[in-house]
Amino acid sequence: MARAATTADPFNAIAERRRREILALLGRGERPVNDLVRSTGLAQPQVSKHLRVLRRVGLVRVRRVGRQRVYRLDTSGLRPVREWLDVVLREWQAKRRPRGRAL
């Protein structure tokens, strides 16, 4: 088997640097594609492709405004990541600091 598709889940989607960059930008507010193109310095087609991946995994949503497409971050898509991280770190903490037994 080869590597999983980038659209397999949020973990694979955010593995790509540029996509994280795009998500970070969208975290500060919605933006049309060309805005992202300028901010990232990437070619427009590349940005569109990254956005497509982010769309497929539910990390962003689009809204059409005239001939533009305004992208918006959908934080719910990051939930699995947050949760996995929390579980791992939480359990680790529980093991590392059993001081005074658990409550």
Next chain:
Amino acid sequence: MARAATTADPFNAIAERRRREILALLGRGERPVNDLVRSTGLAQPQVSKHLRVLRRVGLVRVRRVGRQRVYRLDTSGLRPVREWLDVVLREWQAKRRPRGRAL
């Protein structure tokens, strides 16, 4: 260019399901390879390979005990992920709930 190496950073490393599984197991405490092999149901070589990737990105550490190698989670390696996630979510919240101005 192709996809970044799985050993490029923690984001790429945890993109793989099996590796997340291994990290979750290690979150509950150190374990020798064979333990992980049993828990994951993967073949030993595969587990070793995943562990190698996790080692390279600093997500786990090894300790030799006799002929075994005990792996331990190194949470500091997850910091970049935690931080990126926090920044994105925090900024998003700031935009979504500007109630009563910022403090």
Next chain:
DNA sequence: TTGCCACATTCCCAGATGGGCACATATCAG
């Protein structure tokens, strides 16, 4: 030394990119 055990490494290969580039589409101004 011999043999076994716990792991790591190497080789092979189909599958999935990400960027560059050309091109298709949709919308809006004239």
Next chain:
DNA sequence: CTGATATGTGCCCATCTGGGAATGTGGCAA
């Protein structure tokens, strides 16, 4: 309709990958 603007898609290709199977290696027991 025509041209310009804003995006999405298709194609090509070097590169990295995860699993399977075989092999290499260090430590321990007899």
